[in-house]
Amino acid sequence: MYENKLDSFLESLKSRPYFFDGGLRFECRRCGACCTGEPGVVSVDENEITQIAAFIEVPRPVLVERCLYLLKTSYAIKETDDGRCIFFENGCAIYPVRPVQCRTWPFWFQNMRSLYAWKGVAARCPGIGKGHLYSKEAILECIGASYPVYETLMREVLR
Numbered sequence: 472m473y474e475n476k477l478d479s480f481l482e483s484l485k486s487r488p489y490f491f492d493g494g495l496r497f498e499c500r501r502c503g504a505c506c507t508g509e510p511g512v513v514s515v516d517e518n519e520i521t522q523i524a525a526f527i528e529v530p531r532p533v534l535v536e537r538c539l540y541l542l543k544t545s546y547a548i549k550e551t552d553d554g555r556c557i558f559f560e561n562g563c564a565i566y567p568v569r570p571v572q573c574r575t576w577p578f579w580f581q582n583m584r585s586l587y588a589w590k591g592v593a594a595r596c597p598g599i600g601k602g603h604l605y606s607k608e609a610i611l612e613c614i615g616a617s618y619p620v621y622e623t624l625m626r627e628v629l630r
Contacts, residue, residue, distance in 0.1 A: 484611055484614075485607075485608070485611060489583070489607065490585070490586040490589065491583065491589075491607055491610050492607050493607075494604045494605055494606045494607060494609075494610070495578075495589075495599070495600075495604070495605055495610065496599070496600050496601055496602055496603065496604050496605070497577060497578075497598055497599055497600075497601070497602060497603065497605060498598045498601045498602020498603055499576075499598050500597050500598045500601075501562050501563060501566070502597055502598070503555075503559050503562075503563075504595055504596050504597060505573075505576055505577070505595075505596060506555065506556040506558075506559040506563065506573075507553075507554060507555040507556070507559060508553075508554050508555070509554055510550055510554040511550075511554070512542075512547045512624055512628050513547055513548040513556060513570055513572050513573065514542070514545055514546070514547050514570070514572055514620050514623050514624055514627075515539065515545070515546050515547065515548060515570045516545065516570075516571075519568070519570045519571070520534060520535065520539070520546065522568040523538075523565050523568055523570075525568075526565055526567065526568045527564070527565065538557055538558075542623075542627040542628060543626070543627040544627065545623055545627060548570075570620075571616055571617060571620060572617060572620045574616075575613040575614075575616050575617035577592050577593075577596055577598075577599060578605065578610045578613035578614055578617070579613075579614070579617050579621065580614050580617065580618050580621050581621065583610065583614055
């Protein structure tokens with residue numbers, strides 16, 4: 472039921488005009504601007520946990536114990552004391568299997584709500600305005616893919 476409601480919501484967004492109707496350019500520079508500095512929460516689902524464990528070749532329970540922390544009902548990736556994701560050291564160590572939250576950056580719901588929000592993100596991310604031109608449809612797909620993460624974080628962290 473949730474999938475249908477989300478699909479319906481996303482479908483309704485396609486016909487609206489946005490500041491990104493002509494698309495936006497973005498190319499991940501793997502610079503770590505979004506992985507370091509200010510603390511954040513990178514949520515991971517069960518499938519992502521399994522994929523990361525397999526990729527770094529550690530047993531899943533070891534990954535959970537050493538690299539993740541429990542939110543209310545899900546997990547997030549640990550950070551160092553200075554706010555750096557523990558998987559970022561001169562680049563992302565899990566880039567091929569990074570969580571959906573990382574894969575859909577910077578096209579998150581909260582970043583795409585307004586041109587003002589987008590400009591704020593662009594000031595911190597050197598990959599924005601460079602590289603591949605993402606169409607409105609591709610951006611909306613990223614928003615749709617990352618929206619459940621947004622909801623999880625709102626429910627488990629901010630409330």
